[in-house]
Each structure stands twice: as C-alpha cells, then as structure tokens.
Amino acid sequence: xxxxxxxxxxxxxxxxxxxxxxxxxxxxxxxxxxxxxxxxxxxxxxxxxxxxxxxxxxxxxxxxxxxxxxxxxxxxxxxxxxxxxxxxxxxxxxxxxxxxxxxxxxxxxxxxxxxxxxxxxxxxxxxxxxxxxxxxxxxxxxxxxxxxxxxxxxxxxxxxxxxxxxxxxxxxxxxxxxxxxxxxxxxxxxxxxxxxxxxxxxxxxxxxxxxxxxxxxxxxxxxxxxxxxxxxxxxxxxxxxxxxxxxxxxxxxxxxxxxxxxxxxxxxxxxxxxxxxxxxxxxxxxxxxxxxxxxxxxxxxxxxxxxxxxxxxxxxxxxxxxxxxxxxx
Amino acid sequence: xxxxxxxxxxxxxxxxxxxxxxxxxxxxxxxxxxxxxxxxxxxxxxxxxxxxxxxxxxxxxxxxxxxxxxxxxxxxxxxxxxxxxxxxxxxxxxxxxxxxxxxxxxxxxxxxxxxxxxxxxxxxxxxxxxxxxxxxxxxxxxxxxxxx
Numbered sequence: 045x046x047x048x049x050x051x052x053x054x055x056x057x058x059x060x061x062x063x064x065x066x067x068x069x070x071x072x073x074x075x076x077x078x079x080x081x082x083x084x085x086x087x088x089x090x091x092x093x094x095x096x097x098x099x100x101x102x103x104x105x106x107x108x109x110x111x112x113x114x115x116x117x118x119x120x121x122x123x124x125x126x127x128x129x130x131x132x133x134x135x136x137x138x139x140x141x142x143x144x145x146x147x148x149x150x151x152x153x154x155x156x157x158x159x160x161x162x163x164x165x166x167x168x169x170x171x172x173x174x175x176x177x178x179x180x181x182x183x184x185x186x187x188x189x190x191x192x193x194x195x196x197x198x199x200x201x202x203x204x205x206x207x208x209x210x211x212x213x214x215x216x217x218x219x220x221x222x223x224x225x226x227x228x229x230x231x232x233x234x235x236x237x238x239x240x241x242x243x244x245x246x247x248x249x250x251x252x253x254x255x256x257x258x259x260x261x262x263x264x265x266x267x268x269x270x271x272x273x274x275x276x277x278x279x280x281x282x283x284x285x286x287x288x289x290x291x292x293x294x295x296x297x298x299x300x301x302x303x304x305x306x307x308x309x310x311x312x313x314x315x316x317x318x319x320x321x322x323x324x325x326x327x328x329x330x331x332x333x334x335x336x337x338x339x340x341x342x343x344x345x346x347x348x349x350x351x352x353x354x355x356x357x358x359x360x361x362x363x364x365x366x367x368x369x370x371x372x373x
Numbered sequence: 374x375x376x377x378x379x380x381x382x383x384x385x386x387x388x389x390x391x392x393x394x395x396x397x398x399x400x401x402x403x404x405x406x407x408x409x410x411x412x413x414x415x416x417x418x419x420x421x422x423x424x425x426x427x428x429x430x431x432x433x434x435x436x437x438x439x440x441x442x443x444x445x446x447x448x449x450x451x452x453x454x455x456x457x458x459x460x461x462x463x464x465x466x467x468x469x470x471x472x473x474x475x476x477x478x479x480x481x482x483x484x485x486x487x488x489x490x491x492x493x494x495x496x497x498x499x500x501x502x503x504x505x506x507x508x509x510x511x512x513x514x515x516x517x518x519x520x521x
Binding site: 081339 | 381385388391392395396398399401402403404405407
C-alpha cells in the first residue's frame with residue numbers, strides 16, 4: 045500500500061511525534077519505576093494507578109512555569125538549543141523501518157542520515173551550555189564535545205564492521221538480510237566475524253556514551269556540575285532537553301535493534317513484525333536503564349581512557365578481523 | 374598484550390556480575406515502608422512528648438499533683454496544679470500544662486514520678502501551623518478525652 049505524498053507526510057509527522065512524545069513521557073515513568081525496583085522501593089504511586097499519570101502531571105507543571113532566559117545569555121542560541129536537540133531525533137526516526145510495511149522513508153543512505161542527525165544532538169547541547177553563560181554549563185559543554193568525539197569513533201568503526209557484512213546502508217535491506225530465525229541476526233553471524241557479540245557490546249557502550257546516559261553522564265554530573273548544560277534552563281526548556289534524552293535513547297535502541305537484532309524479524313516465526321520490533325526495542329531500553337542503576341558515574345579521564353585505550357583498539361581489531369574473514373571465506 | 378586482554382575480560386566479567394546482582398534485586402519485593410499509607414510502629418522505648426497515664430477504672434489520671442516532675446524538669450516546661458477532693462485520700466490533678474517548645478525530652482519527669490503517672494507518647498510526626506499548638510499542651514484534657 046503506497047499512500048499519496050501529502051498523506052504520507054501527515055502520517056509521518058503525526059505518527060512520529062506521537063510515538064516520540066509518548067515514549068519520552070512514559071520512558072521517564074519506566075525509568076523511575078525501574079530505578080525504584082532496582083533499589084527495592086515502590087517508585088511513583090500517587091498520581092493515577094501505579095503513578096501512571098505522573099509524566100502528565102510533570103509535563104503540566106513544567107508547561108506552567110515561566111520561561112527564563114538568564115541576563116547576558118545569548119538569547120537566540122539559548123532558546124534554539126532545546127529545539128535542536130529534539131528535532132534530529134525526530135528526523136532520525138523517519139528512516140527507521142518498524143515492520144515490513146511501516147516506515148516513513150526508505151532511504152538508500154538511511155544509516156548515514158541517522159548518524160548525521162544523531163551528531164547534531166551533541167552540537168545542540170554544546171550550544172545550550174555555551175549560550176547559558178554559566179561556568180558549569182560551559183564545562184559541561186566542553187566535556188560533552190570531547191566525550192562524543194571520543195565515542196563517535198568506536199561507534200562508527202563497529203558500524204563499518206557491520207556495513208562490510210551487509211554491503212548496504214539501507215536500513216530496510218539490512219533487516220531483510222537478517223530474515224528467518226535468530227541465528228540469522230547480525231549479532232549471531234559468527235561466520236562473518238566470530239567477534240560479533242563484542243562488536244555489539246562496543247556499539248552499546250558507545251550508544252550509552254552518545255546519549256549521555258549513566259555511567260557516562262559527564263555532561264550533567266550533578267555532584268560536580270549542578271545540572272551541566274541544563275543548569276540555566278527552566279520550565280519547558282528543560283522539559284524538552286529531558287524528552288530529547290529519551291527520544292535519543294529511543295533512536296539509539298531502535299538502531300541497535302535494526303543493526304544487530306534483526307529489526308522486525310521474528311526469532312521463532314510467530315506474532316507480527318512490529319510487535320517483535322517493539323519487544324526488542326524495549327528490552328534494549330530496559331538494559332539502558334538497568335546499566336544506569338547498576339554502575340556509578342566514571343571519572344572523566346577514565347571515560348576518555350576507556351574509549352582511546354580499549355574501545356577503539358578492540359573495534360579496530362574486529363574491523364580487521366571482519367575484513368580478513370570476508371576476504372578469506 | 375595478553376595481560377591487557379585478560380584485564381579487559383575480568384573487568385567486563387565484573388560488570389556483568391554487578392548487573393546480575395541488580396537484576397536479582399529487581400525481582401525482590403520493596404523493603405521500604407510506604408509512609409503516609411503505612412507507618413512503622415514506634416519502638417517501646419521511643420520518647421515522644423509526655424502524657425499522663427490513664428487509670429483504666431476511673432478514666433482519669435493517676436497523678437497525685439505532688440509537683441515532683443515540676444521540680445525535676447530542667448527546662449521548666451511543666452506546670453502542675455491539684456486539689457484534695459472530699460473523701461479522697463490523695464490529691465488529684467486539676468491542671469497539667471506542658472510547654473513542648475522548651476521540652477528537651479530528657480525524661481526526668483517520668484523517672485521522678487512516685488506513682489508512675491507519666492509516660493512517653495509515641496507521636497513522632499507532630500506538626501502545626503502555629504506555636505500555640507505546642508506552647509501549652511493541656512495533658513489533663515488529653516487524658517480525659519482519650520478513649521480507654
């Protein structure tokens with residue numbers, strides 16, 4: 045079924061925004077509930093059954109607050125930064141295929157687009173920090189840039205490893221290559237590269253670092269930097285940053301699902317594809333939350349050490365190994 | 374090289390151990406008390422502000438208004454008045470005012486009482502919008518109003 049272009053556009057905008065909005069709001073709830081469970085607490089319970097209306101109450105509270113711009117701050121950049129964080133996440137979702145027939149755009153270079161727009165997120169947080177005219181925000185901006193430069197490299201190296209196996213950057217084709225049973229998923233393609241699970245682990249670590257999640261949340265290390273780049277943001281300015289964090293997690297985990305876990309492909313052949321996509325997506329998101337509430341925040345130089353001395357050499361190793369395997373077999 | 378790889382593997386293994394431990398906690402029931410809906414019972418030796426002990430037969434205080442507590446109090450926060458009623462052998466209390474704003478919960482009054490007429494309450498979450506609520510707590514009124 046192919047819809048006329050205006051309808052396609054409308055459904056994409058409407059659907060993606062609803063999906064991102066719903067997820068951003070309710071992943072906060074999931075995060076709080078899961079955090080509570082990991083710490084053996086009940087978590088939010090008061091607003092609505094099991095605290096389910098809590099994100100809505102929070103959103104109303106944030107919406108009702110005054111939008112403050114600090115004096116001396118760069119007004120335009122300050123207001124622009126939250127939008128610049130949120131918009132790329134929405135853009136990325138336009139290329140992701142959710143099931144055999146569901147997906148807004150089937151781009152040949154979908155993967156490149158996702159990474160291109162994914163990097164804007166970093167620039168936007170940096171702009172927000174810079175425009176705030178706050179020492180904590182500027183330190184945070186400097187940190188986030190060096191962190192993301194360090195982690196972009198191993199992430200792209202693992203993706204290149206994967207691209208050598210798939211031979212295409214079209215996300216739909218990548219998923220279609222993984223059809224039939226979980227042994228065909230990229231993470232299990234040990235014939236192409238026996239270190240495929242290692243590649244996934246590196247990808248996942250870089251994903252955590254790129255989305256500024258704990259244990260890599262150096263940008264908003266509360267104990268050192270107040271709230272980092274978000275220090276001066278009040279009301280919905282902060283709210284959008286907060287939603288964008290979860291939107292970026294959503295994009296990152298969707299990408300991991302597509303690249304490594306066969307996207308909509310069912311491992312055992314039952315249930316429709318989009319359900320499997322969601323199951324894999326939320327399992328990965330749960331892992332992200334799980335990691336956050338397990339490991340303490342690292343020191344900043346350790347974080348860079350991890351990237352330069354461990355992740356980059358290992359991902360280069362898998363890259364060389366994969367190319368050798370492809371040439372030999 | 375070999376050592377670095379081994380370090381890497383053991384490090385990663387310890388990360389997985391940590392994640393296994395947190396996941397085990399995830400499936401266990403909460404250990405916290407859901408406070409406004411349920412509260413812990415205060416232990417026996419908890420010291421709240423003092424109360425007069427109620428005589429279960431008469432429904433009144435057993436205090437004999439000897440003023441020992443008034444004298445024992447280091448912060449002067451107790452005022453006791455009593456009269457000797459017709460037919461009674463002992464005096465009985467008519468007025469027992471506690472100034473809880475000055476009380477340091479030392480318990481000297483409870484210790485010194487010859488007839489064990491004072492006890493500690495278990496109230497730990499007292500709150501009020503005015504000072505008057507704790508300025509002169511009328512314990513005689515409290516003991517008579519309390520349900521048996």
